[in-house]
Amino acid sequence: MIRTEEMLLNVGPQHPSTHGVFRLVVKIDGEIITEATPVIGYLHRGTEKLAENLQYTQIIPYTDRMDYLSAMTNNYVICHAVETMMGIQVPERADFLRVMAMELGRIASHLVAWGTYILDLGATSPFIYAFRDREMIINMLNELSGARLTFNYMRVGGVKWDAPEGWVDGVKEFIPYMREQIKGYHDLVSGNEIFLDRVKGVGVYSKEDAISYSLSGPNLRSTGVKWDLRKDEPYSIYDRFDFNVVTKETGDCLARYHVRLEEIEESLKILEQACEQFPAEGEILAKVPKIIKAPKGEAYVRIEAPRGEIGCYISSDGKKEPYRLKFRRPSFYNLQILPKLLIGENIANLVAILGAVDIVLGEVDG
Amino acid sequence: MSGEKDLDQLKREAAEKAKAAALAKRQAKAAGESQGAPKQEDKPSEQALNQDEKPAQTAQPAGTPAEDGADLAKKKAAAAAKAKAAALAKKKREGILEDEAPAPVEAAEETPVAAETSDGDDLAKKKAAAVAKAKAAAAAKRKAMELAAGTTPAEETPAPEAPAEVEASDDGDDLAKKKAAAVAKAKAAAAAKRKAMELAGGEAPAEDTAGATDETSAKAAAAAKAKAAAAAKAKAAAAAKAKAAGTGDADTAAAGDDEKAKAKAAAVAKAKAAAAAKAKAAGAAKGGDVSPGDTADQPSPNQPFLEKYRKVIEENLGSDVLEDSYINKLSKDVPTLVAKKDTYFKVAQFLKYNELLGFDYLSELHGTDFVTHMEVYVHLFSYKNRQSVALKVKIDRDEPTIESLQPIWAGANWPECEAYDLLGIKFTGHPNLHRILLGEDWVGHPLRKDYEPYDVEV
Numbered sequence: 001m002i003r004t005e006e007m008l009l010n011v012g013p014q015h016p017s018t019h020g021v022f023r024l025v026v027k028i029d030g031e032i033i034t035e036a037t038p039v040i041g042y043l044h045r046g047t048e049k050l051a052e053n054l055q056y057t058q059i060i061p062y063t064d065r066m067d068y069l070s071a072m073t074n075n076y077v078i079c080h081a082v083e084t085m086m087g088i089q090v091p092e093r094a095d096f097l098r099v100m101a102m103e104l105g106r107i108a109s110h111l112v113a114w115g116t117y118i119l120d121l122g123a124t125s126p127f128i129y130a131f132r133d134r135e136m137i138i139n140m141l142n143e144l145s146g147a148r149l150t151f152n153y154m155r156v157g158g159v160k161w162d163a164p165e166g167w168v169d170g171v172k173e174f175i176p177y178m179r180e181q182i183k184g185y186h187d188l189v190s191g192n193e194i195f196l197d198r199v200k201g202v203g204v205y206s207k208e209d210a211i212s213y214s215l216s217g218p219n220l221r222s223t224g225v226k227w228d229l230r231k232d233e234p235y236s237i238y239d240r241f242d243f244n245v246v247t248k249e250t251g252d253c254l255a256r257y258h259v260r261l262e263e264i265e266e267s268l269k270i271l272e273q274a275c276e277q278f279p280a281e282g283e284i285l286a287k288v289p290k291i292i293k294a295p296k297g298e299a300y301v302r303i304e305a306p307r308g309e310i311g312c313y314i315s316s317d318g319k320k321e322p323y324r325l326k327f328r329r330p331s332f333y334n335l336q337i338l339p340k341l342l343i344g345e346n347i348a349n350l351v352a353i354l355g356a357v358d359i360v361l362g363e364v365d366g
Numbered sequence: 367m368s369g370e371k372d373l374d375q376l377k378r379e380a381a382e383k384a385k386a387a388a389l390a391k392r393q394a395k396a397a398g399e400s401q402g403a404p405k406q407e408d409k410p411s412e413q414a415l416n417q418d419e420k421p422a423q424t425a426q427p428a429g430t431p432a433e434d435g436a437d438l439a440k441k442k443a444a445a446a447a448k449a450k451a452a453a454l455a456k457k458k459r460e461g462i463l464e465d466e467a468p469a470p471v472e473a474a475e476e477t478p479v480a481a482e483t484s485d486g487d488d489l490a491k492k493k494a495a496a497v498a499k500a501k502a503a504a505a506a507k508r509k510a511m512e513l514a515a516g517t518t519p520a521e522e523t524p525a526p527e528a529p530a531e532v533e534a535s536d537d538g539d540d541l542a543k544k545k546a547a548a549v550a551k552a553k554a555a556a557a558a559k560r561k562a563m564e565l566a567g568g569e570a571p572a573e574d575t576a577g578a579t580d581e582t583s584a585k586a587a588a589a590a591k592a593k594a595a596a597a598a599k600a601k602a603a604a605a606a607k608a609k610a611a612g613t614g615d616a617d618t619a620a621a622g623d624d625e626k627a628k629a630k631a632a633a634v635a636k637a638k639a640a641a642a643a644k645a646k647a648a649g650a651a652k653g654g655d656v657s658p659g660d661t662a663d664q665p666s667p668n669q670p671f672l673e674k675y676r677k678v679i680e681e682n683l684g685s686d687v688l689e690d691s692y693i694n695k696l697s698k699d700v701p702t703l704v705a706k707k708d709t710y711f712k713v714a715q716f717l718k719y720n721e722l723l724g725f726d727y728l729s730e731l732h733g734t735d736f737v738t739h740m741e742v743y744v745h746l747f748s749y750k751n752r753q754s755v756a757l758k759v760k761i762d763r764d765e766p767t768i769e770s771l772q773p774i775w776a777g778a779n780w781p782e783c784e785a786y787d788l789l790g791i792k793f794t795g796h797p798n799l800h801r802i803l804l805g806e807d808w809v810g811h812p813l814r815k816d817y818e819p820y821d822v823e824v
Contacts (some may be wrong), residue, residue, distance in 0.1 A: 041803035048788070049812050085696050211727050211749060214777025225749060232752065299697035300745050300756065302729060311730050313743065324813075328730040336780050365803060366784075 004030045013042050017120045017351040020361030028347055036342040038335060043365035051325040056082050056156055056292045064150035066329060067363040069112050072105035073305040075154040080235060081301045081312040082156045085294040093282035094158035095237045100171060100274050101144060101153060103267040108137040109306035110260045113358040117257065118189055120355040121198050126189055133181050136174060143167055156292050158285035172275045175268050182264060199253035203341050203353035206251060213337040216330055217308025218263065219357060221247045222255035229304040241270045253356035293320050307331050307358060331363040666693040671753055672701035678722050679713065687713055694756065702756040710759040711769035717746060717755065718774050724750045728775035733785040735814045740766045740791055770796035788813040
């Protein structure tokens with residue numbers, strides 16, 4: 001007779017499938033998980049505390065380091081919060097540059113999510129393809145901002161640098177290329193039987209659970225909630241573009257996989273339209289005071305980052321530093337549902353479920 | 367400046383025809399205002415005619431100097447840009463976001479006012495400080511308000527006459543800057559004093575003597591500040607001074623006593639417009655330092671929602687569960703409810719489960735240490751009604767305890783742990799309240815304003 005007993009298994013904090021320094025203490029009975037306790041905070045740098053002694057422009061580089069896979073949206077959210085408070089109108093060209101940078105960032109982020117997810121499930125080569133294509137985006141963003149990951153590109157009132165000569169053409173050329181690549185991705189992975197067995201019907205949660213657990217982004221849309229802040233609470237110039245909000249109904253890992261891949265295509269649509277409408281010239285920075293002081297009061301804004309809803313709360317007492325700054329980090333919220341999903345699952349599914357949540361630990365820990 | 371103009375033009379091109387109606391309306395209003403002060407109107411209009419002939423005649427002149435004003439403001443008065451921005455933001459809130467065409471009008475209406483206002487405000491601030499020393503603070507504040515609100519409408523209330531002043535003040539400003547620098551160098555406090563007298567006399571003639579002397583002392587303080595700053599970085603003080611002086615100069619240069627009287631008379635005649643502008647100016651003045659964006663005269667598009675929430679809550683939970691409720695204009699007009707400490711959970715529960723409200727999604731929860739008290743801020747959203755609401759509760763700082771929302775929204779779990787970890791707010795009824803980010807052995811709560819890092823070796 002086989003004797004089984006409860007076992008405590010420690011996953012992480014140094015484990016490749018946790019995508020960073022994330023620790024998961026799981027109790028397993030045989031191969032079945034009976035309890036899972038996430039332990040986070042290894043990457044906590046106290047951004048919010050530091051920000052209380054920094055001027056608004058000085059905070060922007062810190063946001064690069066939260067979700068370092070899509071730093072552009074993080075840059076945007078703090079600028080957007082301050083602009084909302086001060087009522088600054090961003091010049092059109094700057095808005096276009098911002099949107100294009102953010103959408104390129106979204107594609108890059110989803111490419112990492114896709115590549116590493118497949119890598120977690122055991123296939124190595126898709127990861128290489130994803131990073132090859134991501135590299136092209138990184139190069140474009142590098143041309144724009146001078147940095148590959150920590151862009152520090154946006155400013156309150158606009159952007160720091162104008163697009164270099166021919167940059168928009170480069171983006172234009174990239175769009176059809178990327179569309180072709182996505183077809184290749186589907187050929188490579190989406191129909192693969194082993195892959196489907198690992199993800200189909202795994203890690204399912206309902207629409208109600210998703211909402212109750214404050215999930216957002218692809219994690220929410222995979223359950224059929226048609227909600228995208230770019231579409232439903234348009235900020236910047238997103239209301240000028242025609243794109244779809246991708247939803248899937250099943251709420252499993254496969255649904256999240258497809259939502260991300262299809263969102264790449266939607267982002268390409270936005271990029272295509274943005275390239276067409278891109279104003280030939282114009283200011284890239286609104287007229288803002290040298291010392292930015294948000295008016296006294298508080299504001300909370302939220303925008304759609306690749307991982308969900310990123311929010312920024314500023315409480316200002318009229319000084320040049322925020323009195324209190326708080327980021328709503330989507331990965332932090334999205335990860336909450338993990339213990340619930342893991343209970344009763346096979347230990348082998350742990351990685352599949354965690355990978356599909358698509359977290360960035362810099363963001364989880366703030 | 368030209369760049370922005372280009373942008374405006376581009377935007378104007380982009381603006382749809384339908385929005386021209388709004389522009390026309392605005393023009394009509396502006397024209398009505400401008401009749402009161404035709405003399406000042408002349409000056410900017412020549413400039414205006416160059417770029418834009420017929421339709422935007424009032425709009426454009428107002429717009430061009432406004433840009434100057436904005437530039438000036440950028441250089442010297444941050445608040446001006448802020449106010450201009452506030453105007454734009456207001457537009458945004460009004461839902462006229464797309465029609466940028468009339469935006470310059472609004473901006474013009476507000477920027478110069480704000481530029482001035484910020485002066486008044488600066489002055490008022492200094493004055494308030496001075497008075498606080500000598501007199502009761504309350505009286506000073508009232509006076510400061512009087513000054514801020516009083517000078518603004520009298521001198522630059524309506525859009526058309528404002529540009530002239532700003533234009534003039536641009537020149538006057540350079541002069542004033544030099545003057546201010548000279549003053550700082552020579553440390554001629556006496557000159558500053560004289561100027562202050564002049565200014566006090568020129569700018570706020572209605573002021574009583576006490577006010578004037580206060581201002582003088584404030585001026586002296588400013589001079590001292592300029593002196594001190596000149597040693598290291600005279601910028602701020604000098605700018606403030608230049609600004610103040612600029613106002614004075616502008617007064618003498620652009621609007622002599624006659625003209626000013628006229629302007630004042632016009633202001634009186636245009637009681638209606640003036641009242642509106644005053645409110646706006648007051649809003650802008652407050653906006654600089656107190657609470658901006660409180661353009662209370664403009665009902666928010668979310669006002670009906672706030673009314674609805676308030677009504678439903680009052681009908682079901684009684685009239686005394688909410689401490690306060692208002693529209694937070696700074697935060698995209700989100701209806702904000704402030705619950706009492708003992709009704710917080712009840713209100714939250716009601717917000718989620720009431721059929722009319724149905725706030726099923728917790729977007730954000732965090733705490734803030736306001737030194738006098740702690741505050742928990744919750745941003746909720748209803749996917750059914752596509753509406754947001756902010757729920758706040760003030761709690762005692764010495765014993766920060768509040769019910770947990772985790773039983774209502776599972777998503778409140780970690781955010782509450784975070785608030786506990788970083789601020790020490792205890793959430794009762796939370797299933798697993800622990801120090802989620804810093805670890806259990808951490809001493810203190812870093813986001814408290816009196817936090818001192820703990821070091822075993824010290």
